[in-house]
Structures are given as C-alpha cells and as structure tokens.
Amino acid sequence: MSVLDVAGLAVEYPGGVRAVDGVSFSVDAGEALVLLGESGSGKTTAARTVLGLPGRGARVSGSVTLSGTDLRALDARGWSRVRGARIGYVPQDPTGSLDPLRRIGPQLAEVLLRHRRADGRRAAREAVPALLAEAGVAEPERVARAYPHELSGGLRQRAAIAIAVCCGPELLIADEPTTALDALVRGRVLDLFDELRRRRGIALLLVTHDLTAARRIGGRVAVLRTGRISGTGPTEQVLGASPGTAADAEADPADPAADAADAADGMVAAEPGGRR
Amino acid sequence: MTLTTKPTKPAGPAGPVEPGPVEPGPVEPGAVRRAPRDVLLLLSAGAAALLVLLALGAPLVAPYDPAAGSLEDRLLDPGAPGHLLGTDGQGRDVLSRLLWAGRASLVGGLVPVLVAVTAGTLLGIAAGLGGRVTEQVLLRTLDVLYAFPGVLLAIAVATLLRPGLGATVLALSVVLTPAVARVAFTELRRIRTAEYLEAARVSGAGGLDLAVRQVVPVVAPVVLVYAASLVGLSVVYAAGLSFLGLGVAPPTAEWGAMLDELRPSLFTHPWVAVQPALVILLVSVVFNTLGERLRRRIGDSGAHLPEAGR
Amino acid sequence: MTGFLLRRLLLAVPTLLGVTVVVFATVALVPGDPLTALLGPGAPPEARHELSERLGLDEPLPLRYLGWLGGVAGGDLGVSISAQRPVAELLGSALGQTLLLAGAAFLLVLAGGVLLGALGALRPNGPLGRLCDALGTLAVSAPQYSVALLLIAVFAVNLRWLPAGGTHDVFGGGGAGDLLRHLVLPAVAAALVPLGLTAKVFRAALSTVLAGELADSLRARGLSRFAVLRHCVHNASPALLTIGGLQLAYLLEGVVFVETLFAWPGVGRLLYDALTARDLPLVQGGVLVVAVAFVGINLLVDAAHAAIDPRVRS
Numbered sequence: 058m059s060v061l062d063v064a065g066l067a068v069e070y071p072g073g074v075r076a077v078d079g080v081s082f083s084v085d086a087g088e089a090l091v092l093l094g095e096s097g098s099g100k101t102t103a104a105r106t107v108l109g110l111p112g113r114g115a116r117v118s119g120s121v122t123l124s125g126t127d128l129r130a131l132d133a134r135g136w137s138r139v140r141g142a143r144i145g146y147v148p149q150d151p152t153g154s155l156d157p158l159r160r161i162g163p164q165l166a167e168v169l170l171r172h173r174r175a176d177g178r179r180a181a182r183e184a185v186p187a188l189l190a191e192a193g194v195a196e197p198e199r200v201a202r203a204y205p206h207e208l209s210g211g212l213r214q215r216a217a218i219a220i221a222v223c224c225g226p227e228l229l230i231a232d233e234p235t236t237a238l239d240a241l242v243r244g245r246v247l248d249l250f251d252e253l254r255r256r257r258g259i260a261l262l263l264v265t266h267d268l269t270a271a272r273r274i275g276g277r278v279a280v281l282r283t284g285r286i287s288g289t290g291p292t293e294q295v296l297g298a299s300p301g302t303a304a305d306a307e308a309d310p311a312d313p314a315a316d317a318a319d320a321a322d323g324m325v326a327a328e329p330g331g332r333r
Numbered sequence: 334m335t336l337t338t339k340p341t342k343p344a345g346p347a348g349p350v351e352p353g354p355v356e357p358g359p360v361e362p363g364a365v366r367r368a369p370r371d372v373l374l375l376l377s378a379g380a381a382a383l384l385v386l387l388a389l390g391a392p393l394v395a396p397y398d399p400a401a402g403s404l405e406d407r408l409l410d411p412g413a414p415g416h417l418l419g420t421d422g423q424g425r426d427v428l429s430r431l432l433w434a435g436r437a438s439l440v441g442g443l444v445p446v447l448v449a450v451t452a453g454t455l456l457g458i459a460a461g462l463g464g465r466v467t468e469q470v471l472l473r474t475l476d477v478l479y480a481f482p483g484v485l486l487a488i489a490v491a492t493l494l495r496p497g498l499g500a501t502v503l504a505l506s507v508v509l510t511p512a513v514a515r516v517a518f519t520e521l522r523r524i525r526t527a528e529y530l531e532a533a534r535v536s537g538a539g540g541l542d543l544a545v546r547q548v549v550p551v552v553a554p555v556v557l558v559y560a561a562s563l564v565g566l567s568v569v570y571a572a573g574l575s576f577l578g579l580g581v582a583p584p585t586a587e588w589g590a591m592l593d594e595l596r597p598s599l600f601t602h603p604w605v606a607v608q609p610a611l612v613i614l615l616v617s618v619v620f621n622t623l624g625e626r627l628r629r630r631i632g633d634s635g636a637h638l639p640e641a642g643r
Numbered sequence: 644m645t646g647f648l649l650r651r652l653l654l655a656v657p658t659l660l661g662v663t664v665v666v667f668a669t670v671a672l673v674p675g676d677p678l679t680a681l682l683g684p685g686a687p688p689e690a691r692h693e694l695s696e697r698l699g700l701d702e703p704l705p706l707r708y709l710g711w712l713g714g715v716a717g718g719d720l721g722v723s724i725s726a727q728r729p730v731a732e733l734l735g736s737a738l739g740q741t742l743l744l745a746g747a748a749f750l751l752v753l754a755g756g757v758l759l760g761a762l763g764a765l766r767p768n769g770p771l772g773r774l775c776d777a778l779g780t781l782a783v784s785a786p787q788y789s790v791a792l793l794l795i796a797v798f799a800v801n802l803r804w805l806p807a808g809g810t811h812d813v814f815g816g817g818g819a820g821d822l823l824r825h826l827v828l829p830a831v832a833a834a835l836v837p838l839g840l841t842a843k844v845f846r847a848a849l850s851t852v853l854a855g856e857l858a859d860s861l862r863a864r865g866l867s868r869f870a871v872l873r874h875c876v877h878n879a880s881p882a883l884l885t886i887g888g889l890q891l892a893y894l895l896e897g898v899v900f901v902e903t904l905f906a907w908p909g910v911g912r913l914l915y916d917a918l919t920a921r922d923l924p925l926v927q928g929g930v931l932v933v934a935v936a937f938v939g940i941n942l943l944v945d946a947a948h949a950a951i952d953p954r955v956r957s
Contacts, residue, residue, distance in 0.1 A: 105859075108863055110859055110862060110863065133868065136865075137865045137866070137867060137868075138865065139865070140862065140863050140864065140865035141863065141864040141865025141866070142865055144863075146860065146863035146864075148856060148859070148860045148863070149856075150856060153855065153856035153857055153860075154856055154857060154859075154860035155857075155860075156857060156861070156874050156877075156878065157857075157878070157952075157953075157954060158877055158878055158951065158952060158953065159874075159877075167864075167866070167870070168864045168865070168866070171864070171865055171866055171867070171870070172865060204953040204954070206953065206954045207953075217860075220864060221864075473657060473661070474661070476658055476661070477657075477658055477661030477662060477664075477665065478665075480658050480659075480661065480662050480934060480937060480938050480941075481662065481665070481930075481934050481937065482892060482893060482895060482896035482933060482934070482937055483896065484896040484897075484899060485896050485899075485930050485933055485934060486665075488899075488914070488918065488926070488930060489665065489666065489669045489926075489930050490669075492669055492918070492923065492926055493668075493669055493672055565784060569786040572786070572788075573786065573788060573900060576788055576900070577899070577915060577918050578918060578919055579918065589788075592788060592792065596792075596904075599792065599795060599796065599800065600800055600807070603795075603796035603797075603800045603801060604796070606792065606796065607792050607793055607796045610786075610788065610789035610790075610792040610793055611789070611793070613786055613788075613789050614784065614785055614786065614789040614790075614793075617784040617785070617786060617789075618780075618781065618784040621780065621783060621784040622780065622784075625780065
C-alpha cells in the first residue's frame with residue numbers, strides 16, 4: 058500500500074496561474090520518487106502542497122492521502138500533528154531553514170517535545186546527540202552546541218535532515234536538498250537519504266532539477282513540465298532511454314559546472330541509476 | 334550599527350538570506366497582476382500641490398493683511414464673523430497668517446531638502462568613486478554629523494547664525510545632507526561592481542565623466558524618492574526651529590513662530606492656539622504619505638532605504 | 644564578545660572627539676566678539692578680562708580646543724550666563740527629570756510599537772492590520788510640539804482630566820501618583836513619532852521573517868502557531884533593538900519641545916531657556932550632554948545586538 062497518494066492535484070494562484078495542473082503520483086514505503094523539472098515547472102509547489110504549505114492565496118484541488126489520512130481535510134491543529142511527525146521536510150537551503158539565533162540541539166529537542174517523542178526537556182536534550190549521529194554527524198555533541206552559522210553547509214544540511222526525521226516520519230520530502238552544497242558534499246548527503254529510505258523504510262519524495270542527483274537516488278522519476286507530468290517510470294529507464302525528456306530537464310542552466318565537477322569527482326557512478 | 338554604518342534596512346531575520354536557485358513559481362501573485370492605481374499617492378500628491386499653491390497664492394486668497402491687527406478684534410474664537418479661524422492676541426486674522434506662513438514654512442522645509450539632495454549626492458558619489466582615503470575621510474565626517482540628534486545639530490548650527498529663515502535653511506541642510514549622502518553612497522556601492530561601470534572604467538572614461546554619465550542617472554531616482562520622504566521631516570524641523578526662536582523674525586508669519594506666539598492664549602482660547610499645530614500636523618501627514626507611497630512605487634529597490642526619522 | 648565590544652568602543656572614540664569639535668566650534672566660531680556673545684553686552688570690564696583669561700582667547704584655536712576638552716573631561720562645562728551657576732550643576736539636576744520622562748516615553752514606544760507592528764505583520768490584508776499601518780503612519784507624522792499642544796487643549800484645558808504641566812501639583816503632596824498624572828501627557832507627546840517608526844520597522848522585519856524560508860520550515864516541523872511566532876519574533880528582534888535604540892536617542896531631542904510646552908524641568912527645557920537667553924555655555928553644555936548620551940546609547944544597542952545574535956559576536 059502506498060504511503061503517499063496524490064491524485065489530480067492542481068494548484069492555482071490569484072491571477073489565474075496554474076502552477077500544478079492535474080498531477081498524480083504515489084510513493085510506497087521504502088521507495089524513492091524523484092520529481093524532476095526545471096525551475097518554474099511546479100515541482101516545488103507540488104511538494105509544498107503535499108505538506109499543506111502551498112503559499113498565500115493558492116486554490117488547491119485534487120486529493121492527497123498519507124497512509125489513509127486525507128491530508129486535504131486537515132485543520133491547523135491536525136496539520137501540526139502530521140508535519141514533523143509523520144512527514145519530514147528538508148528545505149533547499151539549511152542557512153534559511155534553521156533558526157540562526159538558536160543552537161542546533163534545542164531546535165531538535167523542541168521538535169521532539171512538540172510531538173511527544175521525549176518525556177520532558179531533559180530527556181529531549183539527551184536524545185539529541187544520537188539523532189544527530191544517525192544523520193551522519195561525526196561530532197554530535199559539538200554540533201548540538203553549535204549555532205547554525207558555525208557549521209559547514211554539509212553539517213547544516215545534516216542537522217536539518219536530523220530534525221526532519223527525528224520523529225520517525227513515514228514520508229520524507231526533500232526540496233532541492235543539495236543545491237546549496239558543494240559537489241563533494243552533495244553526493245554524501247544524497248547517500249544519507251538513500252540510507253534512511255532503505256534502513257528505516259521511509260518513503261522519499263525528492264524534488265530536484267539535477268539529473269545527477271536523480272540518478273544517484275534511483276527509484277522512480279516523474280518529470281514535470283509546466284505543471285504536468287510529462288514522463289514517469291524507473292529512473293534508469295526514463296533518464297537513460299528517453300534522451301528527449303532527459304534533455305528537457307537538463308536544459309536548466311542552473312549549474313552545469315557543478316554537475317560536471319560532481320561527475321569528475323567520481324562521486325557519481327558511471328552508469329545511470331548507479332546505487333551502491 | 335551606529336558608528337560605522339547605520340543600518341540601511343531593518344536587520345532582517347537572519348541577515349542576508351542567500352537567494353539560491355529558488356523556484357520562482359507564481360508565489361507572488363501581486364507581481365503577476367498590474368499594480369492598481371495608488372489612490373493615496375494621488376491624494377497626497379494633490380494635497381501637497383494644493384498646499385504649495387495656497388502658500389504661493391497667499392496674497393490673492395488671504396482675506397486680510399497678515400501683519401495688520403485690530404485691537405477690538407483680539408482673540409476671537411474660530412467661527413467669529415469675518416474671521417473664519419479667529420484672531421490672535423494682536424487681533425490679526427489667523428487664517429490669513431496661516432496662509433502667509435505657508436511661504437516661509439515651506440521654504441524652510443523644501444529648500445534644505447533641495448540643498449541636501451545636491452550636496453549629499455555629490456558627497457556620496459565622491460565617497461564612492463574616490464580612493465580609499467577620500468572614502469574614509471568623508472564617511473567618518475558624516476558619521477560625526479550623524480552622531481548628533483537632528484534637532485540638536487540644527488540648534489548648534491543655528492546658534493552660530495543670526496536668527497532668520499537663512500539660519501533655518503542652512504542648519505537643516507547640514508542636518509539632512511549626511512542622510513542623503515549615505516543613501517547615495519549605499520546605492521552607488523550596490524552598482525559599483527556592475528559590469529557596465531567596469532566596462533566604462535576599462536574603456537578609459539575619466540572620473541568626472543563616469544560620475545555624470547553613468548552614476549548620476551542610476552543614483553538619482555533612489556535619492557529623489559528618499560528626499561521626498563524627507564520633506565515632511567524637514568517642514569517639522571523648520572517649524573520647530575522657529576518655535577525655539579531660531580527661525581524667522583517676529584512680524585513674519587511662520588507656522589512654528591505662530592505656535593510660539595499663540596502659546597500664551599492656550600488656556601483661554603485653546604481652539605485658536607492649536608491651529609498652527611494642526612496645520613503642521615496636516616502638512617507632515619501629507620508629505621510623509623506622499624514620500625511613503627513613492628517609496629512603495631519603486632518597490633524592492635527602495636526597501637533598503639532608511640526610514641526618514643534619522 | 645569582549646573583543647567585539649572593545650572594537651566598538653574604540654570606533655566610538657573618533658566619533659566622540661568629532662562631536663566635541665562640532666560643539667566647541669559652535670561657541671568658538673560665533674560671529675562677532677565672543678566675550679559679548681558669552682557675557683552679554685553690558686558686562687563689566689573685569690568680568691570680560693577674567694573670562695578672556697580663563698578661555699585663553701589669545702591662544703590659537705587648537706590650543707583653546709584642547710584646554711576646553713580637558714575641562715570637559717574633568718566635568719567643567721563653564722558657567723551659565725543667565726543662572727550664574729556652573730553648567731554641569733544645572734544639567735546634572737535636569738538630566739534626572741529628562742531621563743524619567745524619556746524612560747516613560749520609551750516604555751510607551753516599545754509597547755505601542757511592538758503591538759502595532761506585530762498586528763500589522765500578522766494581519767497584512769485585514770482591516771485590523773490596515774488600521775495599525777495607518778495609525779503608524781499618523782504617529783510618525785505627528786510632531787511632538789503639535790501633539791503636546793493638542794493634548795493640553797483637549798485633556799487639560801477642555802476636559803480637565805490631567806494637569807497641563809509641571810511635575811507635581813502645588814498642594815498635591817508630591818506623591819508618586821501625582822507625578823504619574825503629570826507624566827502621562829508629556830510622555831505620550833514625546834512617544835508618538837518614535838512609536839510610529841518602531842511599529843513600521845518592526846512590522847517590516849516581522850513580515851519578512853514570517854514570509855520567509857525560516858517560518859515555513861518551522862511550520863513544516865509541526866510547531867504550534869505560537870511557537871512559530873516566537874521564533875519569528877526572536878529573529879525580528881535585532882531590527883527592533885536597532886530602531887529602539889535610535890528612538891531612545893531620538894526621545895532625548897524630542898524632549899526639547901515637550902519639556903518646554905509642559906514646563907517639565909529637564910535638559911530640554913533648560914536648553915530652550917538657554918536659547919531664548921542666548922546663554923551660549925549652557926546651550927553648548929546641553930548639546931554636548933545629549934550628543935554624548937546619543938553615542939552612548941548606540942554603543943549599548945550594539946552590545947545588546949551582540950547578546951541576541953550569535954553571528955554578530957563572531
């Protein structure tokens with residue numbers, strides 16, 4: 058049974074702009090789905106609508122179901138029980154998503170307490186280092202005491218991931234989680250997503266414009282163009298067999314140089330869909 | 334902030350948020366539609382024009398000679414026959430005086446802004462295009478002037494001069510120039526690395542040529558919009574200086590001076606005494622609204638402008 | 644942290660020196676005969692001679708400045724012409740009254756500014772938010788002297804609810820309640836402009852945070868509305884602090900008008916009297932004290948900023 062089921066999702070903004078126009082997809086437990094598209098294709102809007110944060114003035118239609126829960130029917134209180142607990146969210150830029158004025162540890166502990174995953178402040182504080190370590194942080198004690206600006210981009214993103222998965226969510230949504238990172242770190246962070254998916258059976262919805270990242274995550278891919286899905290299927294098949302679709306996605310001029318560097322670093326396996 | 338650099342924008346949430354390749358998407362609906370006509374902008378611009386016209390046309394509109402009083406008609410309340418807004422302690426018609434006072438008051442408010450725009454832009458460009466030494470010397474000097482609260486700096490300068498409209502204008506010019514210079518400098522620094530400037534520099538354009546042909550057109554709109562938001566402040570400061578006796582000499586009508594003249598009758602004829610105060614408040618609201626709407630008009634590029642209150 | 648503050652303190656030194664140069668210049672450069680300017684036209688020759696000696700008027704300007712600066716550093720601000728008492732003494736007793744008034748006004752500024760700003764940011768398109776925005780604009784445009792006169796006319800003369808001036812009633816017994824009654828109107832008159840500015844800046848800062856990536860990712864963590872707001876207010880607070888500090892300084896100059904109109908015996912009123920009497924040493928001392936306080940407040944704001952934001956410290 059699917060963890061996430063999206064059917065006929067459409068998002069319209071005032072002024073008649075349809076950012077997402079009849080999109081359907083599903084993600085199973087332990088499976089990865091990559092939403093691939095250039096900027097403006099509606100991929101971020103789709104992901105954020107799943108999370109119930111489509112932005113001011115948006116009109117949403119269609120259905121979004123999380124393991125039997127109708128997310129479209131949730132009120133504010135219901136949403137705050139789902140977000141952070143059943144759906145983890147890793148935003149694009151950890152510099153903007155972590156509170157710059159609070160240390161990492163308290164930010165993580167706050168989420169644990171909110172969703173009652175810890176009994177009291179003390180227990181929450183004590184649970185932090187282990188959770189950071191699980192996100193691949195080498196010195197969890199030090200990182201817990203650090204302010205976000207004192208950490209490298211990679212460590213910041215790992216901290217953001219730790220916050221996203223600390224309550225054991227069924228679904229993890231990651232929006233361009235590696236765009237702000239340099240090439241070397243990028244591959245390792247993608248591997249962390251892969252590991253979380255396989256070991257903990259989390260359903261992963263990854264939003265990206267980066268073909269290399271899509272190949273590295275593997276699983277299935279859905280290519281979005283102007284708010285519609287223009288192609289879907291296993292990653293190797295879509296990105297390997299259909300050069301037209303792939304070229305469309307690659308037309309994004311965002312950072313070909315970084316992609317090249319990524320490949321040159323040997324961080325990406327030679328063949329498409331290379332997973333270790 | 335303070336001593337080195339005044340904040341040019343509210344020190345935001347998390348300092349500079351790196352833009353990153355955010356998917357633009359249609360998140361900002363307002364950007365898609367055309368901006369609606371700004372009613373407040375039109376209203377305040379109309380009101381400002383009307384105020385200037387009334388001051389200019391005072392000889393034609395004012396019912397009485399502003400300096401001529403009659404002893405029988407002293408301190409009439411507003412609504413008295415023949416004197417719509419009443420009379421002052423010397424029996425002079427308050428409406429006529431308020432109209433005439435607009436001339437001195439608006440000169441005291443507008444001229445310093447014009448001076449500050451000219452001098453401030455030049456200083457800002459000199460600091461931005463000159464060498465490191467020029468830049469540091471100018472910026473430090475401006476910092477010192479900036480370290481004074483506005484009214485006190487104006488008082489300090491005005492005490493050096495013989496009281497009069499000239500003293501007001503000069504003092505306020507000194508107060509406002511550093512603020513304008515800073516805006517011009519900041520704006521210039523934003524574009525200093527711009528490619529066309531580099532290109533012009535590489536192709537051998539001289540400093541002055543560069544300043545006039547490339548920089549002024551870019552800096553001017555922002556400076557002018559900022560200056561518009563200074564007019565209200567300047568009018569208030571000018572009237573304040575007159576109220577303190579540093580402005581126009583007694584027989585001349587000026588809003589701040591009238592405030593001081595009518596003060597003794599505040600307890601017996603409060604509604605006469607508060608009229609200059611109300612006029613200054615009204616003028617201040619009109620010019621501040623105009624300045625704020627103009628700022629909003631230029632949108633994002635104006636978001637970094639400091640608030641006009643120094 | 645200590646290093647940061649030391650650097651700031653060092654940067655303040657040239658500014659302070661610049662301030663003293665400007666204040667010194669206001670008297671040294673006064674046109675005409677400085678002795679007449681300082682003592683008035685009818686002063687006896689021996690007084691003129693004594694003052695000329697004391698000021699070292701025959702010495703070159705830089706030397707005179709240094710001598711004057713030395714005096715200032717030792718608390719010697721000269722003698723008031725109109726009161727014939729040391730300027731430092733006059734200012735010292737007035738400063739307490741001014742700080743009381745400015746402090747009361749500052750509380751109003753913070754409370755009102757945060758309230759108007761927060762409501763404006765939380766309800767940007769609703770009627771309540773628009774009302775708050777409009778009130779903010781109105782407050783910014785309300786000159787202290789206009790507000791002071793209007794308040795006196797309405798609440799003291801017409802309604803007779805509150806006293807029109809002074810700090811205590813003649814037969815009021817001098818209690819704290821009496822003082823408070825006298826404090827209300829001047830504090831409101833002094834507070835409006837800075838209150839409006841604070842509201843505007845805080846609203847802009849809070850709106851930016853609330854619409855930003857941080858607020859969304861906090862919501863995505865499932866935090867309560869209140870918790871999200873708490874984080875956002877915290878992140879908007881450096882802007883509040885910066886503008887708040889500026890406004891506290893601004894209050895110190897606004898009191899010139901407010902104290903004069905309400906007969907409040909502080910530095911502002913002293914300055915007004917000194918201006919009317921052309922009492923230059925007193926003007927000079929008053930301007931210097933307020934300007935130095937202004938620089939000092941800015942330093943305090945920097946320190947508080949560093950305490951809130953770890954990025955400023957490092």
